[in-house]
Amino acid sequence: MRRWIAxxxxxxxxxPAAAGEAVRFDEREVALILRHGPWPQRPARxxxxxxxxxxAAIVLGRALFFxxxxxxxxxxxxxxxxxxxxxWTDARAQAVGIGELPRNTPSLWNVGLNRWFGWDxxxxxxxxxxxxxxxxxxxxxxxxxxxxxxxxADRELACRYERAFGKPPERSTANDExxxxxxxxxLAAFVETLVSGRTPFDDFRDALERGEETAAARYPLxxxxxxxxxxxxxxxxxxxxxxxxxxxxxxxxxxxxFVKGGVDPGRHAGIERLRxxxxxxxxxxxxxxxxxxxxxxxxxxxxxxxxxxxxxxSLRNVELSAPYMHNGRFATLRDVVMHYSEIRPDRLHSxxxxxxxxxxxxSGEADDLVAFLRSLTDPLxxxxxxxxxxxxxxxxxxxxx
Amino acid sequence: xxxxxxxxxxxxxxxVQACEPPAxxxxxxxxxxxxxxxxxxxxxxGVGNYFSVEAVACAKTGGAAPDGLKVDxxxxxxxxxxxxxxxxxxxxPGRFLARGLMFHMPGVxxxxxxxxxxxxxxxxxxxxxxx
Numbered sequence: 001m002r003r004w005i006a007x008x009x010x011x012x013x014x015x016p017a018a019a020g021e022a023v024r025f026d027e028r029e030v031a032l033i034l035r036h037g038p039w040p041q042r043p044a045r046x047x048x049x050x051x052x053x054x055x056a057a058i059v060l061g062r063a064l065f066f067x068x069x070x071x072x073x074x075x076x077x078x079x080x081x082x083x084x085x086x087x088w089t090d091a092r093a094q095a096v097g098i099g100e101l102p103r104n105t106p107s108l109w110n111v112g113l114n115r116w117f118g119w120d121x122x123x124x125x126x127x128x129x130x131x132x133x134x135x136x137x138x139x140x141x142x143x144x145x146x147x148x149x150x151x152x153a154d155r156e157l158a159c160r161y162e163r164a165f166g167k168p169p170e171r172s173t174a175n176d177e178x179x180x181x182x183x184x185x186x187l188a189a190f191v192e193t194l195v196s197g198r199t200p201f202d203d204f205r206d207a208l209e210r211g212e213e214t215a216a217a218r219y220p221l222x223x224x225x226x227x228x229x230x231x232x233x234x235x236x237x238x239x240x241x242x243x244x245x246x247x248x249x250x251x252x253x254x255x256x257x258f259v260k261g262g263v264d265p266g267r268h269a270g271i272e273r274l275r276x277x278x279x280x281x282x283x284x285x286x287x288x289x290x291x292x293x294x295x296x297x298x299x300x301x302x303x304x305x306x307x308x309x310x311x312x313x314s315l316r317n318v319e320l321s322a323p324y325m326h327n328g329r330f331a332t333l334r335d336v337v338m339h340y341s342e343i344r345p346d347r348l349h350s351x352x353x354x355x356x357x358x359x360x361x362x363s364g365e366a367d368d369l370v371a372f373l374r375s376l377t378d379p380l381x382x383x384x385x386x387x388x389x390x391x392x393x394x395x396x397x398x399x400x401x
Numbered sequence: 402x403x404x405x406x407x408x409x410x411x412x413x414x415x416x417v418q419a420c421e422p423p424a425x426x427x428x429x430x431x432x433x434x435x436x437x438x439x440x441x442x443x444x445x446x447g448v449g450n451y452f453s454v455e456a457v458a459c460a461k462t463g464g465a466a467p468d469g470l471k472v473d474x475x476x477x478x479x480x481x482x483x484x485x486x487x488x489x490x491x492x493x494p495g496r497f498l499a500r501g502l503m504f505h506m507p508g509v510x511x512x513x514x515x516x517x518x519x520x521x522x523x524x525x526x527x528x529x530x531x532x
Contacts, residue, residue: 032507035448035507035532115449237507238479238506238507238508239506241448241506241507242448242449247448247505247506248505249484249505249506250484295500295501296451296485296503298501299485299486299488299501299503300484300486301485301486303482305481354478354479354480355479355481
């Protein structure tokens with residue numbers, strides 16, 4: 001009944017006529033809009049990570065996230081690219097760790113809601129995704145031995161590790177890989193907590209669902225018009241679906257995938273990497289004995305069209321994570337909007353999907369779409385991220401041994 | 402003699418199989434010769450959620466049950482299929498269980514069943530809107 005009230009209200013109009021031309025949403029658009037919530041989502045624990053959601057593991061993960069010693073040179077931490085004060089990214093087109101990398105650093109807001117991790121989905125869990133930059137020769141350049149040695153040698157880290165896992169990092173080098181995996185699981189437990197707050201869009205969406213016309217009308221008219229394009233003729237919500245504005249899958253959006261010295265195969269190589277990854281959910285380190293979380297890995301299908309496909313990013317806080325696309329090709333949200341406005345279908349795979357067509361937006365319509373995207377910003381996000389800088393509390397001093 | 406053969410044929414248990422929807426199988430796909438009755442588990446297919454399909458396939462005019470079934474799905478309007486590959490096991494003659502399906506977009510999806518019998522394959526399809 002409530003839904004029908006909402007639909008009836010939406011079909012009428014949600015903006016006062018005096019403020020400009022009222023925006024009307026049809027039934028299909030309303031259904032799609034309602035699917036973008038409620039927000040925030042209830043935090044889900046990762047069954048493949050036994051310390052997911054555990055406070056002691058979150059504390060350890062937070063310490064590790066900002067720990068430069070995890071890289072052998074002592075200069076690169078996770079926060080080096082995923083800077084808290086930059087919305088968990090680095091504002092660069094392409095990332096720079098120890099060396100240069102071909103892809104843009106994705107923001108970590110709400111990353112725990114993903115199905116696949118990384119632009120190519122080469123990881124099937126957040127904890128295995130955390131291992132990748134630690135070991136990558138151009139990101140942090142460490143190995144399991146270095147990580148385990150660091151955890152054993154640092155009293156603070158060792159103390160936090162013991163609190164998270166019930167025993168200190170195993171002394172034997174034969175257990176180095178186990179210590180690496182546990183560290184990554186603690187990192188994942190921390191990163192799962194990076195959930196963005198409510199936005200002006202969420203208030204509008206909830207008002208729409210409740211049938212509260214006055215509350216809905218507080219949503220800026222230009223954002224409403226942009227939402228109309230997003231959910232309507234833009235078909236953006238087909239891929240940017242659901243509460244996190246991402247269907248979590250992979251698409252060719254006509255962005256060139258040539259990189260210095262070759263091509264970036266995107267999802268195609270991601271599936272190969274996933275299958276070869278000893279830390280994937282089919283391997284011995286998953287804590288999900290039911291095997292349920294590994295369903296996606298067991299059934300993932302490699303297809304020719306995966307070449308040049310990259311993951312649909314979430315749009316929550318998108319305003320704060322410029323530059324955009326997998327290779328940081330676009331500096332502004334308007335650049336992104338204009339790309340989809342003028343997209344050339346002949347640049348998409350011939351065996352790819354027939355979903356993207358040039359929108360031919362007017363300048364005003366492009367502004368409206370950008371206004372809508374900006375309405376997905378949590379106004380408290382930057383403050384919340386800044387509060388999560390390195391933790392200065394002590395563990396070792398407070399633990400009697 | 403002819404009469405005797407007819408009586409023997411009618412009595413053969415494998416020769417004739419009723420082609421009626423089993424209880425609880427609300428969905429149906431058709432090819433020229435076969436009907437596929439199926440249901441999803443969980444029953445409500447949500448965007449981005451993995452699900453299984455239990456299917457019962459039979460020849461519309463009676464006869465032996467199909468001996469194989471392939472299960473797939475596509476979005477004809479978008480010209481793409483799923484990003485996962487279902488695995489199918491035969492649970493009983495004419496009865497199959499497909500695991501690992503996932504629809505990653507809202508819209509009209511088409512279930513595709515390739516019904517196999519004695520080396521022949523026939524395709525049965527059924528459209529379903531996923532919201």
